Amino acid sequence: MRFHRVTALAAAALLATGLGLAGCSTDGGDADIVTVNGAEPQNPLVPTNTNENMGGRVVDRLYAGLKYYDAEGVAHNEAAESIETTDRKNYRVTLKPDWTFTDGTPVTASSFVDAWNYGALSTNAQLQNYVFAPILGFDEVSAEQPTAETMSGLKVVDDRTFTIELKQPSIDFENALGYAPFYPLPEAAFADMEAFGRNPIGNGPYKFSTWENNVKIDLVPNPDYPGGRPAKNKGLRFVMYQSFDTAYADLQSGNLDALDTVPASALAVYKQDLGDRAITKPTAQNQHIGIQTNVPHFAGEEGLLRRRAISMAINREQISDKIFHGTRIPARDFTASTLPGFEGNLPGSEVLQFNPEEAKRLWAQADAISPWSGRYELAYNSDGGHQAWVEAVANSVKNTLGIDAIAVPYPTFKAIRDEVTAETIGKAFRYGWQGDYPSMLQFLTSQYYSFSETNNVNYNNPEFDRLLDQALAAATPEESYRIIAQAQALLIRDMADIPVLDYVAAAGHSDRVRNVRLAWNGLFDFENIEK
Numbered sequence: 001m002r003f004h005r006v007t008a009l010a011a012a013a014l015l016a017t018g019l020g021l022a023g024c025s026t027d028g029g030d031a032d033i034v035t036v037n038g039a040e041p042q043n044p045l046v047p048t049n050t051n052e053n054m055g056g057r058v059v060d061r062l063y064a065g066l067k068y069y070d071a072e073g074v075a076h077n078e079a080a081e082s083i084e085t086t087d088r089k090n091y092r093v094t095l096k097p098d099w100t101f102t103d104g105t106p107v108t109a110s111s112f113v114d115a116w117n118y119g120a121l122s123t124n125a126q127l128q129n130y131v132f133a134p135i136l137g138f139d140e141v142s143a144e145q146p147t148a149e150t151m152s153g154l155k156v157v158d159d160r161t162f163t164i165e166l167k168q169p170s171i172d173f174e175n176a177l178g179y180a181p182f183y184p185l186p187e188a189a190f191a192d193m194e195a196f197g198r199n200p201i202g203n204g205p206y207k208f209s210t211w212e213n214n215v216k217i218d219l220v221p222n223p224d225y226p227g228g229r230p231a232k233n234k235g236l237r238f239v240m241y242q243s244f245d246t247a248y249a250d251l252q253s254g255n256l257d258a259l260d261t262v263p264a265s266a267l268a269v270y271k272q273d274l275g276d277r278a279i280t281k282p283t284a285q286n287q288h289i290g291i292q293t294n295v296p297h298f299a300g301e302e303g304l305l306r307r308r309a310i311s312m313a314i315n316r317e318q319i320s321d322k323i324f325h326g327t328r329i330p331a332r333d334f335t336a337s338t339l340p341g342f343e344g345n346l347p348g349s350e351v352l353q354f355n356p357e358e359a360k361r362l363w364a365q366a367d368a369i370s371p372w373s374g375r376y377e378l379a380y381n382s383d384g385g386h387q388a389w390v391e392a393v394a395n396s397v398k399n400t401l402g403i404d405a406i407a408v409p410y411p412t413f414k415a416i417r418d419e420v421t422a423e424t425i426g427k428a429f430r431y432g433w434q435g436d437y438p439s440m441l442q443f444l445t446s447q448y449y450s451f452s453e454t455n456n457v458n459y460n461n462p463e464f465d466r467l468l469d470q471a472l473a474a475a476t477p478e479e480s481y482r483i484i485a486q487a488q489a490l491l492i493r494d495m496a497d498i499p500v501l502d503y504v505a506a507a508g509h510s511d512r513v514r515n516v517r518l519a520w521n522g523l524f525d526f527e528n529i530e531k
Contacts, residue, residue: 030237033218034513034529035257037247038238039383040214042417044197047183048119048126051446051454052417053434057523058238059180061219062202064227066093066112067178071528073284073438073520075175078227079107079184079203081160083177088169095160101186102207102222109162111184117141117150118190119181127421128181130445130452134173134472136165142451170472171480172441179436205231205527214240229527232515236526244385248508257513257531258524262506264388267325274508280327283522284336284435285503286443287328287386289378289393290420290457291428297372305366307495310376310428311351312359313400314393316500323388327506331499334491335443336435338502338520341481348492352499356400363401375404377427381416382409390430393500420456430500431456435521440484444468448496459496 041055050059066080077083079099084092099107118124120132122142132138136153140146153165166173176182184203189196200208205227206219217238221231239256241247244263250256252273262270271278289310293299297306316330329337331352332344366372378394380386391407398405408427410416419425433443445468446452450460467487474480507524509516517525 032234032531033237034233034235034526034531035237035239035255036524036526036529037241037244037256037259037261038217039240040412040414041217042414042421043127044194045200045208046126046189046193046197047180047185048115048124048128049197050180051127052413053523054238054413056180056436057526058217058219059183059200060204061206061236061526062200062204062208063180063183064099064107064202064204064225065178065180065183067175068227068229069178069437069519070229071517071519071525073435075178075437076228078178078229080177083174085174088171088173089166091164091166091174092157093162093164096226097160099203099226100224101201101203102224103186103188103201105186105188106159107184107203108159109156110159111186112182113150113154113156113162114187114190115183115185116154116181118185118193120151121149122146124193126181127453130449130454131176131179131181133445133449133451134166134168134170136167138167168469168473171474171477172439172472175437175439176442179442205229206236209235216240231527232530233527234531242383251508251510254510254512256510258507258509258516258529260505260507260518260522260524261385262327262508263385264323267323267327267506270506270508277509277511277516279505279507279509279516279518281505281507281518281522282338283503283505283518284338284438284443284520285432285505285522286331286334286336286499287389287430287432287501287503288331288334289428289498289500290431291497292420292423292425292456293458294423295426295428296374297366297370302366302369304495305362305369307498308351309359309362309366309401310397311495311498312353312355312362313397314498314500315354315396316352317354319389319392320501323392324501327504328389328501329504331502333488334448334496334499335440335488336433336502339435339438339440339443341440341477341484343481343485343488346485346492347489351492351495359400360402363403372403375406377406377408379408379410379416379425379427379429381411381413383412386430389501423458434523438520441468441471441480444484444487444491445472448491457497459491459494461490461494464490464494 039054067075068078081094081096137151140148207222209218220235320328380390394405394407471483505522
């Protein structure tokens with residue numbers, strides 16, 4: 001699901017004095033609802049247009065795809081009775097019978113095919129458009145001026161059966177079918193997609209209840225859900241805070257049941273504070289620094305030299321130890337160290353190590369092309385617990401390179417994401433990715449394919465695209481990993497963005513809940529939390 005599945009919390013400034021109330025239980029059945037941290041989603045809750053984790057964590061509770069991922073990241077059939085292929089290019093999908101949306105209408109083959117075609121069509125401008133790229137006919141519907149409205153590779157056979165034809169064999173496609181953009185939609189969605197996203201109708205383990213902007217989103221169990229991840233609680237409330245410090249205080253006082261990100265201010269003491277309610281787990285999450293090519297001094301050869309210099313001016317080890325107390329580790333690639341096939345010693349990866357002298361030399365080379373002017377600004381959302389490490393990066397850059405460098409706060413996650421998406425941010429920005437399914441290819445195709453709507457740094461290298469295509473077409477995982485390493489070596493050579501940190505998640509829960517686990521991607525195994 002999606003940073004952008006970035007770890008962030010959002011709330012309007014005017015709510016600052018009322019946040020304690022947002023986290024408290026109220027009368028009636030609310031006391032039975034599991035309260036967890038959340039944030040204002042960037043967009044209405046439409047699966048193909050949700051590419052950040054605060055919307056994604058809700059969407060994944062409301063919908064059921066062909067597959068779902070358990071807490072360890074293993075894919076299981078969900079709405080699919082079977083997914084058959086002999087060549088990894090042609091698939092025949094048979095749905096389980098008698099599955100319905102929460103409005104009572106049936107989940108059919110058309111529910112999937114129509115939703116995917118909607119997501120792929122360029123005129124619908126869906127942020128998750130790129131995931132349909134492997135399907136035959138995607139190029140025609142995704143063009144700026146589409147020549148078709150539906151993908152030729154999708155065919156409805158009957159109410160419970162449809163077929164998928166890809167452009168080429170894919171080692172990753174079937175595993176991806178639990179990812180949010182592949183969820184089905186009811187017919188009601190297509191009348192007004194934005195209005196639907198404000199009051200979504202799903203087919204997953206929970207039903208939508210209420211959404212109070214910048215306050216909370218409430219979900220209740222779906223009694224008709226027949227799949228493999230039924231809700232074991234009486235509902236979820238995603239509570240929106242202005243800071244993780246406030247959320248942590250509510251966790252300690254019993255006003256919040258589960259918090260997936262302990263603030264930096266508590267990392268040295270949270271295990272002592274929480275005892276056996278503290279959770280630590282390496283997860284598939286990262287933090288990067290991006291800068292778009294329309295920012296002065298960051299295009300072409302000059303931009304490459306400056307990105308490399310900034311990377312080598314960052315003391316990742318010190319930030320991991322001093323600020324995060326070991327709950328982050330220095331990034332060694334563009335994915336995450338917990339993923340299958342991870343390679344920590346890629347060619348050129350020395351650029352990810354602190355080397356002040358080399359950083360100065362590269363900066364001087366860039367100055368020879370065009371003398372530096374202005375200030376290096378690094379944006380972050382101040383509601384997401386990022387201030388300390390982003391300020392440390394800015395100070396490291398300032399002290400190493402001798403330039404004016406500062407951290408620039410944005411009040412909310414949504415505010416910074418809107419400018420990044422519109423390419424109007426005009427400065428460097430911190431961003432990250434939280435895995436949607438456990439695959440390095442998912443990290444790389446989403447963020448660096450030249451045509452991906454979630455490529456936030458304008459990276460465009462046809463050779464990289466070709467290598468990803470080859471990795472997807474590989475006959476074995478081992479062959480795919482080898483090609484992925486070649487593709488990542490290109491990312492390092494081009495310094496597509498600046499990898500900084502990988503996560504060792506630090507989380508916790510109250511004494512009112514049990515069976516609280518972090519999943520492989522750092523989100524809670526929400527359905528299995530009991531209260």
